[in-house]
Amino acid sequence: MEKNIKDLEAEFQKRIDNGENIEAKDWMPEKYRKTHIRQISQHAHSEVVGMLPEGNWISRAPSLRRKVALLAKVQDEAGHGLYLYSAAETLGISREEMIEQLNNGTAKYSSIFNYPSLTWADMGAIGWLVDGAAIINQVMLTKTSYGPYARAMVRICKEESFHQRQGYEIMLTLCNGTEEQKAMAQDALNRWWWPSLMMFGPRDEESPNTEQSMKWKIKRKSNDELRQQFIDQTVPQADILGLTVPDKDLKWNEDRGHYDFGEIDWEEFWNVVKGNGLCNRKRLKDRNAAWDNGKWVRDAATAYAERQAEKRVSKAS
Amino acid sequence: MNKEWPIWEIFIRSKNGLDHRHVGSLHAADAEMAIQNARDVYTRRQEGVSIWVVESKHITASNPEKSGEYFEPAKDKVYRHPTFYKLPDELKHM
Amino acid sequence: MSDINKEALYDYLLLLGDNSMILGQRLGELCGHGPELETDIALTNISLDLFGQVRNYFQYAAEVVADGRTEDDIAMLRKEHEYKSSLLVEQPNTDFAYVIVRQNFFDHYHYMLLSKLVDSKDEQIVAVAKKSIKEVEYHLDFSSTWVKRLGDGTEESRQRMQDAVNELYRFTRELFKPTETEERMANLGIGADLPSMEEDYYKQLHALLEEATLEVPQGEVFQYGGKEGRHSEYMGYILTDFQFMQRAYPNMKW
Secondary structure: OOOOHHHHHHHHHHHHHOOOOEOOOOOOOHHHHHHHHHHHHHHHHHHHHOHHHHHOOHHHOOOHHHHHHHHHHHHHHHHHHHHHHHHHHOOOOOHHHHHHHHHOOOOOOOHHHHOOOOOOHHHHHHHHHHHHHHHHHHHHHOOOOEHHHHHHHHHHHHHHHHHHHHHHHHHHHHHOOOHHHHHHHHHHHHHHHHHHHHOOOOOHHHOOOHHHHHHOOOOOOOHHHHHHHHHHHHHHHHHHHOOOOOOOOOEEEOOOOEEEOOOOOHHHHHHHHHHHOOOHHHHHHHHHHHHHHHHHHHHHHHHHHHHHHHHHHHHHO | OOOOOOEEEEEEEOOOOOOEEEEEEEEOOOHHHHHHHHHHHHOOOOOOOEEEEEEHHHOOOOOHHHHHHHHHHHOOOHHHOHHHOOOOOOOOOO | OOHHHHHHHHHHHHHHHHHHHHHHHHHHHHOOOOOOHHHHHHHHHHHHHHHHHHHHHHHHHHHHHOOOOOHHHHHHOOOHHHOOOOOHHHOOOOOHHHHHHHHHHHHHHHHHHHHHHOOOOOHHHHHHHHHHHHHHHHHHHHHHHHHHHHHOOOHHHHHHHHHHHHHHHHHOHHHHOOOHHHHHHHHOOOOOOOHHHHHHHHHHHHHHHHHOOOOOOOOOOOOOOHHHOOOOOHHHHHHHHHOHHHHHOOOOOO
16 A cells, blocks of 8 residues: 555654654654754764763862762763664664764764863853753653654653752852852853853744754754743752852843843854864864774774674584 | 674663563674673663673564554454453452 | 781771772773773773772771871872872773773782682771672673783784783782782781782783783883882873862862
C-alpha cells in the first residue's frame, strides 16, 4: 500500500499532536530528521565543549571536596555528550561525522562556553547560572517528541540535579566568606549574568525556527518565555546570596507577575555566535587537539580488536 | 585507517532479581572494552550489578510499518486478562 | 602509641596518600581531553577513586597529628620537599601511552600494596585498604587491557608504548625501596614490607609487557628520591596549580 508523502506527513503530525513519541525506525519527514540531527548534535557539542571552561579549574580547585565535586560534574558532561551523540546516531549520522562538524567549525554549540573562566567563583557562577539556564531548557526537552532525545534528557536531568546545587553552594560559601571572596562572587555574577540570559537564544520575533519546532514539540516554550522563567527564579536566589544582579532596569512588575529586565546586548550575542568571542578559537583548538591526539589510540584499539576477532575465528575453525 | 569504534547497546541489571534493562548505547572497539566502558559510563551512581553488551548491528528490530498487524490484534483479546472473569466479591484471593 | 611512632604513622599516611594524590591530579588534567568520550570518563573515574583514597588517608592523618590541621591543610599546604610521592606518579601526560603505562606501573604496585595493608595492625588503614583495593583491582584491569591493546595494536601505538615503557620503567624500583618510615611501619606490622613485593611485581609486569609484545628495558639506571622529597622538575608546576588557591588566598574557607 503506497502512501503519498502528504498523507504520511499528516499522519505524522497527528501522532505528535496526540502526544505520541516518534521512535528511530518510524517514518518521519526528512526535515524533522535533519532538524533533530542538528539540534541534538549541537546539544551534544555544547556538553563536550562545556567541559573545557570548568576543566580549566580542576587542577586548581581550592579543596579536595571541591575538587572531587568538580571532577564528577565535568565528567557528567562527558556522559551527557555521549548520551546525546547516541540519540543523534539513531537518526543515521555517525558520532565521528558530528565531531568532525564540530572540529571544523561548521557545527554550532552553546556560545556561553566561549567566555573565559577566570576565577574560582566562576565555577560557582557556571554551576548556578549556566546549569540553571540549561536545566530549564532540558526539563522542557524531557517531553520532546523524539523518543531517544527525550530519554537522553530524562537521564541527563536526573544526573544534573546536583550540578546547580554544587555551583550555588560554591557561591554561598564565597558570600559567607571574606570581603575578597564576596567580591570574587560578585565579579563572577557580573560576567556570567548576561551571557546566561543569552543562552535562551534570540528574541521570539527573531527566532525563525520556533514555530516549526513548537509544532513538532521539539520546543514547548518560546525563547522569551524560558528566559523570563529563568530570571524569575534566579533573582531571588541572588538575593539570598546578597549579590546584586548587574541590571539597573531589573524590577519586579506586579501587574505582569514577572521581573522586567534590561536590554540584552544582541551585538555581543551575534559576535560570539559568529566565532568572535574571547575563547571560540581556543575551545575549538582544544577539541581538535584532543581528537587528533586520540586518533592513534582509536586506530590501535580497532586494529587490536580485529586481530583478536580473527584469532577467535581461526581457533574455532 | 579510519574506522569508528562500533556502537554497542548496553543492558544493566540494577539488582539481583530484576531483569537486565536497556539503558543506552556507547562506542567501543571490542566486547571487553564495551563492558568496561559501560561500567564507567552507566554505573557511576550504583545503577547496576550486572552488565550485558551487544553490538548494535546484531539487533534485528520489528518493522514499525507492521505495528498494526503485529500488535493491534492483541487488543481485543480481553479474555487473556484476569479482570475478564466475573467472580463473587466474597472470594478475596484468586 | 609513642610520639615517635605517631610521627612515623603520620609520615606513613603521607607516603600512602601522596602517590594517589599526585596521580589523581595528573589524571584530572586530562578531563575533557581524552581520545574518546568513553575513555575520558573512565580516566576521570580513576582520578575520583584516587582522590577519595587521599581524603580517607588525610582525614586520618589529621586525627593522628591532632593539631588543628585539616585534610586540605595536609594536602595543600606543604613545601615541595615535604611531599612524599614517588617520581613515577608525577611524570607528565606526554601522550596516552605515557598515561596508560604510568597508570599500569603504579596499579600493579598499588594492588599488591593494598593486598598487604588489608592485614595491617592499624584498623583505620585496614578500612581504607579494604575499600580501595576493589577500586584498584579495576584500575589494574583497565590499564592492563589498554597496555595489551596499544602494545599489540598498530605499529605506531607499539612504538609509542615502547617509548613510554623505556622512559617510565626507571621509576618503578623506587616504589619498593623503603624509606626509614616505611621500614619502621613494616616492622610494627602496620605498613607493608615493600622489598618482599618486588620480585612478584616485576614477574607480573614483565609477563604483561611480553603479552603486549613490548620489550622490557635492560640495564636501566633506576631513579630514586621522590619518596624522600627530592622530586623531578615537574613537581613544582604540579604544586603551582594544586596549591594555587590556598597560597593566593590564605586562611579562607571554600
